[in-house]
Amino acid sequence: MNMTSKTFTSMRRLFVGILFAACFPLVFHSAIAQTTVSKPKNIIILFADGTTSSQYEFGRYSSAQLRSKPFAVTDVVIAKGNYQLMKTESANYYVTDSAAAASAMSIGYKVNNGVISVTPDGQMPRTLMKVAKDNGKRIGLISTAPIYDASPAAFSVHAKSRRDNEAIVSQYLELSPELLMGGGSNYFLPSSQPGGKRQDGRNIIKEFQNKGYQYLSSPAELNKIDKPKVLGLFAEEDLDYEIDRDPHEMPSLAQMVSSALKVLNQKTKQGKNLGFVLFAENENTDSAGHQNDVASLMRDLWAFDDAVQVALEFQKQNPDTLIIVTGDHETGGFSPTYGRKNLGVAGSSNYINVDLSQLKQIERFTMSLNEFSEKFKAKVKAGLNRAELDTYLTQQLQEGFPGLLLDDDLREKILAQGQLGPNSNYLPSNILALAIARQTGFYWASSGHTPAPITVAAIGPGSTIFKGIDDNTAFAKKLKILIGQK
Numbered sequence: 033m034n035m036t037s038k039t040f041t042s043m044r045r046l047f048v049g050i051l052f053a054a055c056f057p058l059v060f061h062s063a064i065a066q067t068t069v070s071k072p073k074n075i076i077i078l079f080a081d082g083t084t085s086s087q088y089e090f091g092r093y094s095s096a097q098l099r100s101k102p103f104a105v106t107d108v109v110i111a112k113g114n115y116q117l118m119k120t121e122s123a124n125y126y127v128t129d130s131a132a133a134a135s136a137m138s139i140g141y142k143v144n145n146g147v148i149s150v151t152p153d154g155q156m157p158r159t160l161m162k163v164a165k166d167n168g169k170r171i172g173l174i175s176t177a178p179i180y181d182a183s184p185a186a187f188s189v190h191a192k193s194r195r196d197n198e199a200i201v202s203q204y205l206e207l208s209p210e211l212l213m214g215g216g217s218n219y220f221l222p223s224s225q226p227g228g229k230r231q232d233g234r235n236i237i238k239e240f241q242n243k244g245y246q247y248l249s250s251p252a253e254l255n256k257i258d259k260p261k262v263l264g265l266f267a268e269e270d271l272d273y274e275i276d277r278d279p280h281e282m283p284s285l286a287q288m289v290s291s292a293l294k295v296l297n298q299k300t301k302q303g304k305n306l307g308f309v310l311f312a313e314n315e316n317t318d319s320a321g322h323q324n325d326v327a328s329l330m331r332d333l334w335a336f337d338d339a340v341q342v343a344l345e346f347q348k349q350n351p352d353t354l355i356i357v358t359g360d361h362e363t364g365g366f367s368p369t370y371g372r373k374n375l376g377v378a379g380s381s382n383y384i385n386v387d388l389s390q391l392k393q394i395e396r397f398t399m400s401l402n403e404f405s406e407k408f409k410a411k412v413k414a415g416l417n418r419a420e421l422d423t424y425l426t427q428q429l430q431e432g433f434p435g436l437l438l439d440d441d442l443r444e445k446i447l448a449q450g451q452l453g454p455n456s457n458y459l460p461s462n463i464l465a466l467a468i469a470r471q472t473g474f475y476w477a478s479s480g481h482t483p484a485p486i487t488v489a490a491i492g493p494g495s496t497i498f499k500g501i502d503d504n505t506a507f508a509k510k511l512k513i514l515i516g517q518k
């Protein structure tokens with residue numbers, strides 16, 4: 033029988049009807065899922081900038097092999113909680129930066145790279161921390177970067193450029209998070225004061241103190257907190273990588289998170305404890321990726337995991353707490369693999385396979401590639417000749433990188449301050465990183481960000497809404513539901 037157009041139309045109606053009937057309960061079901069999801073009182077977002085599952089997996093393997101210690105991110109939060117993959121492209125590029133990624137996760141809309149929570153058409157939807165504050169939650173921001181850096185800024189305030197440090201800090205004062213901790217005192221102080229960079233002459237530390245904040249500038253002071261609002265700035269700019277950190281000068285991420293949980297878990301002026309939202313970032317995991325620095329990455333992954341462990345302990349005492357472990361994008365295309373020992377034939381007899389001995393090699397390093405790079409560039413600037421630079425390089429390797437073999441071609445590139453390749457933009461770090469890779473198998477694809485999907489792992493009430501794969505804008509929408517947006 034030939035199908036007439038009338039039959040076709042009625043069949044199409046029937047098909048559309050069936051489709052609608054089939055879809056409606058799904059839509060209805062998902063609306064219910066959204067309204068009935070358990071809402072945690074407290075939310076702790078532990079943010080390892082520049083990381084996804086390949087970095088967490090390295091944290092797990094290195095922690096098990098070298099420390100015989102479980103890695104809480106993989107062995108507790110992912111294994112016992114829920115997890116989701118997150119897409120990261122920005123409004124204008126496939127490969128995002130931290131500003132655009134964190135903005136999408138905060139306001140629920142895509143923005144261009146470099147922009148802090150302002151959409152391409154100029155809109156400024158409320159940030160996640162503002163929503164939390166408007167809902168009566170206490171809020172806290174922690175970063176090992178300057179506290180005005182892209183990720184904490186995008187979760188809280190708005191700026192047309194991530195470089196508007198002065199404006200970002202001024203907005204922090206207005207938003208008044210109950211807790212701010214990290215680096216970056218330079219944009220809190222006027223340029224007339226030592227270490228100050230503000231052009232408007234304001235002393236924002238004083239202004240916070242006038243609003244009742246306790247100001248801390250050293251790790252020892254973390255034990256002396258006696259006010260409900262705290263500003264802690266422990267460096268003019270970034271806090272050091274864990275591998276370089278002096279514990280008397282700068283606190284660890286775990287120490288900051290531990291103090292923050294005490295400060296935030298308090299009653300408001302009205303005598304109620306409506307809970308809190310804490311955003312705590314390890315920025316050094318991203319910086320280590322840019323530098324292609326596997327030893328620093330390992331130490332900072334462990335330091336991040338110590339902070340996750342602190343949050344899990346808090347959750348045991350306060351089960352109405354949701355813990356989310358995530359990041360914004362992957363950095364470096366981290367690629368441990370089996371490379372050839374030399375340029376002889378490919379094959380198993382000529383491969384370096386990553387195992388305990390390779391890990392033990394990188395465990396011996398005591399200096400970040402960034403520290404090495406800064407020191408070396410200072411000597412170049414000071415005018416050392418080539419022979420002097422060569423001697424200095426050898427000393428630096430013995431001091432910070434015992435056991436590292438530097439092939440002649442790479443030594444030459446460092447001494448000549450040459451290039452390595454078009455996507456190796458952190459020099460001479462990336463050159464020394466290639467020497468480490470040749471010896472240990474810890475290769476990297478790039479010195480920049482990559483679009484690898486990001487792991488969102490969550491444990492506690494409300495964690496079930498993180499599943500499958502979703503866009504980074506959905507992170508904001510889910511968090512707003514969990515906060516109970518008004």
Ligand SMILES: [Zn+2]
Pocket residue numbers: 082130318319322363481
């Ligand atoms: Zn980065």
